[in-house]
Amino acid sequence: MFEITDIQRDYITEILNISMGSAAAVLSEMVGEEVGLSVPEVVFLPRRVAADKFDLNNSAKMSGVTQSVSGAINGDALLMFPEEKTLTIVRILLGDTVPVESLTEMEQEAMCEIGNIILNAIVSSVANLLQKEIVSSLPHFISGTGREIYAINAGCEDDLVMFLKVGFGLESQSINGHVTLMLNVPSLREFIAHLDEQINAL
Amino acid sequence: MHSDSNELGAVTAECLSSDTGGLFGKVLDLSEHGLFLVDSARKIVLWNEWMVQASSMARRNVIGRTFNEVFPELAGTRVASVIETALDKRAASLLSRSLNKSLFPLFSANGGGARKRIEQSVIVKPIECDGRDYCLVQITDVTPMVQREEVLRVLAREAEAAQKAAEEISRFKSEFTSTVSHELRTPLTSIRGSLGLVSSGVMGELPLEVNKLVSIACNNTERLLFLINDILDIDKIESGKMDFVIGPVDLMAVLRQALEANQPYGEQYKIRYVLKQVVAGVVVKADTDRLMQVLNNLLSNAAKFSPEGAEVEISVLQNGAMVRVEVKDSGAGIPLQFQSRIFEKFSQADGSDTRKTGGTGLGLSISKAIMEKMGGGIGFETEEGKGTTFYIDICEAAPA
Numbered sequence: 001m002f003e004i005t006d007i008q009r010d011y012i013t014e015i016l017n018i019s020m021g022s023a024a025a026v027l028s029e030m031v032g033e034e035v036g037l038s039v040p041e042v043v044f045l046p047r048r049v050a051a052d053k054f055d056l057n058n059s060a061k062m063s064g065v066t067q068s069v070s071g072a073i074n075g076d077a078l079l080m081f082p083e084e085k086t087l088t089i090v091r092i093l094l095g096d097t098v099p100v101e102s103l104t105e106m107e108q109e110a111m112c113e114i115g116n117i118i119l120n121a122i123v124s125s126v127a128n129l130l131q132k133e134i135v136s137s138l139p140h141f142i143s144g145t146g147r148e149i150y151a152i153n154a155g156c157e158d159d160l161v162m163f164l165k166v167g168f169g170l171e172s173q174s175i176n177g178h179v180t181l182m183l184n185v186p187s188l189r190e191f192i193a194h195l196d197e198q199i200n201a202l
Numbered sequence: 203m204h205s206d207s208n209e210l211g212a213v214t215a216e217c218l219s220s221d222t223g224g225l226f227g228k229v230l231d232l233s234e235h236g237l238f239l240v241d242s243a244r245k246i247v248l249w250n251e252w253m254v255q256a257s258s259m260a261r262r263n264v265i266g267r268t269f270n271e272v273f274p275e276l277a278g279t280r281v282a283s284v285i286e287t288a289l290d291k292r293a294a295s296l297l298s299r300s301l302n303k304s305l306f307p308l309f310s311a312n313g314g315g316a317r318k319r320i321e322q323s324v325i326v327k328p329i330e331c332d333g334r335d336y337c338l339v340q341i342t343d344v345t346p347m348v349q350r351e352e353v354l355r356v357l358a359r360e361a362e363a364a365q366k367a368a369e370e371i372s373r374f375k376s377e378f379t380s381t382v383s384h385e386l387r388t389p390l391t392s393i394r395g396s397l398g399l400v401s402s403g404v405m406g407e408l409p410l411e412v413n414k415l416v417s418i419a420c421n422n423t424e425r426l427l428f429l430i431n432d433i434l435d436i437d438k439i440e441s442g443k444m445d446f447v448i449g450p451v452d453l454m455a456v457l458r459q460a461l462e463a464n465q466p467y468g469e470q471y472k473i474r475y476v477l478k479q480v481v482a483g484v485v486v487k488a489d490t491d492r493l494m495q496v497l498n499n500l501l502s503n504a505a506k507f508s509p510e511g512a513e514v515e516i517s518v519l520q521n522g523a524m525v526r527v528e529v530k531d532s533g534a535g536i537p538l539q540f541q542s543r544i545f546e547k548f549s550q551a552d553g554s555d556t557r558k559t560g561g562t563g564l565g566l567s568i569s570k571a572i573m574e575k576m577g578g579g580i581g582f583e584t585e586e587g588k589g590t591t592f593y594i595d596i597c598e599a600a601p602a
Contacts, residue, residue, distance in 0.1 A: 030280065030301050071292070094300050106344070106351055109323060110300040120293045127291070135292040138325055 023121035031093045036169030048157035051150035063143035065115025072132035075182030079115045092170045112139040236341030244268045256308035288328040288337040297324040321345040394423045432564035439571040446489045450599040460497040472510040479517035486596040492572045499565040500529040507533035524595040535586035545570045
């Protein structure tokens with residue numbers, strides 16, 4: 001298991017929260033009401049463990065947004081919520097809703113945009129930390145169980161992922177989701193080295 | 203043709219601008235999407251035919267000018283900022299129609315001159331070519347999708363309203379049944395009391411003919427009361443208002459009590475109840491009164507449907523974690539086509555039989571609901587011409 005020190009964890013969390021703040025400001029302006037975003041927790045886990053975190057509680061479906069990233073890190077960035085929470089988020093943010101049980105095509109597109117704003121903010125803070133370029137693709141809507149989404153059984157279940165808890169504050173509700181960044185091990189080591197450099201320079 | 207073509211390599215410009223007859227430019231002009239390209243100096247270097255039509259801005263008026271010059275009204279908006287992000291940070295963005303109403307001032311040329319604003323969904327993508335950075339903006343006309351969802355929204359709202367109305371009607375129906383039944387029961391109870399007094403001779407001896415008529419009236423009043431009580435029970439079960447007090451119950455004691463209570467009824471139909479098999483001292487989890495109601499129903503049904511002089515056999519046996527009570531009659535059996543409806547409300551195999559056997563057709567439906575509420579079940583085995591065995595399964599109480 002890959003461990004980071006408390007100081008490293010605090011530093012990453014702080015940086016991510018700053019970028020979450022600006023993503024929240026963008027979202028708030030778009031929907032004309034207060035949206036809160038926070039990253040209360042950062043851990044590094046094997047894919048398998050991350051998938052089980054979703055599936056242990058219930059094998060209910062998750063849904064969310066994914067973007068692929070390339071450059072300094074290669075892989076995928078995912079923003080996941082329990083399926084019914086995705087519905088709640090989109091419908092609170094859009095206000096005008098279609099009372100059907102699943103997201104309509106246009107609501108999925110809106111969710112993609114919300115995910116895009118959050119994932120771009122996170123990817124850009126990681127790029128800043130690495131002082132390298134990360135190119136991110138367009139967002140896609142996905143849904144499935146944790147194991148399906150994390151492509152368990154594809155032979156990569158031991159790969160490490162950066163697993164962030166994301167708190168979404170809307171109206172009087174607080175909805176928890178997760179952001180996962182798939183990182184390869186060399187870029188992970190590099191990430192930690194950069195982190196230490198910046199912490200030491202403080 | 204364009205003085206700004208030095209912004210791009212000459213070859214790229216050749217390729218991109220259809221004005222110069224480039225193949226790629228011609229292909230892009232056939233696209234069903236609006237496409238334009240912004241370079242690192244924020245100047246527009248590509249503007250396809252779709253954009254020309256929708257913006258009413260000719261290529262020569264756009265190419266070489268900055269994004270802000272072409273769309274001054276979009277300065278400081280999210281579109282402008284995601285273009286910056288694509289060029290500076292290489293991040294792609296999606297702008298959904300739902301969260302960004304009327305992004306670009308673009309209009310569809312609707313035949314007849316009325317131009318309508320195009321509903322748009324926009325993607326902004328960084329592109330790198332020959333060491334230069336560009337940002338591609340692709341606009342999709344989602345007007346038909348917006349209209350489809352508007353229709354869907356209206357339909358879904360209507361369906362919701364219709365369901366609410368149906369629930370309201372159902373609630374009203376149930377309230378009505380319950381109220382009417384209560385109102386009927388009160389006068390009926392007093393009619394039965396009066397008729398009972400008259401027929402018992404308290405008010406003086408009655409002529410034989412009159413006595414016969416009074417006792418028919420008595421019996422039918424009784425039947426009407428049973429029917430009303432059953433309807434009230436069904437109503438209570440369906441509205442979830444029937445209370446159950448579930449606790450350990452001595453099954454054999456309840457069964458013996460039920461047999462005793464049904465003895466006169468059995469005599470009326472000239473049948474005999476025989477207890478064939480017992481599980482001594484067995485304790486079940488049930489509501490005593492409701493269990494009694496179910497047993498009464500099965501015992502009286504068996505009496506009604508058995509031929510004169512027959513025996514109705516009752517057995518109690520262990521059935522896994524459950525205890526089973528069987529009531530076996532030697533009646534006509536249940537016809538195959540009726541078997542699937544036996545537990546439905548107001549069902550009796552032969553409508554014409556109702557008068558002879560005098561049931562309401564609600565008893566089994568109530569019994570099934572009661573057994574399910576108590577975590578048990580009800581079922582039957584039947585053979586036409588030979589008879590039917592109804593059984594109930596009741597949860598055995600854990601030994602203390």
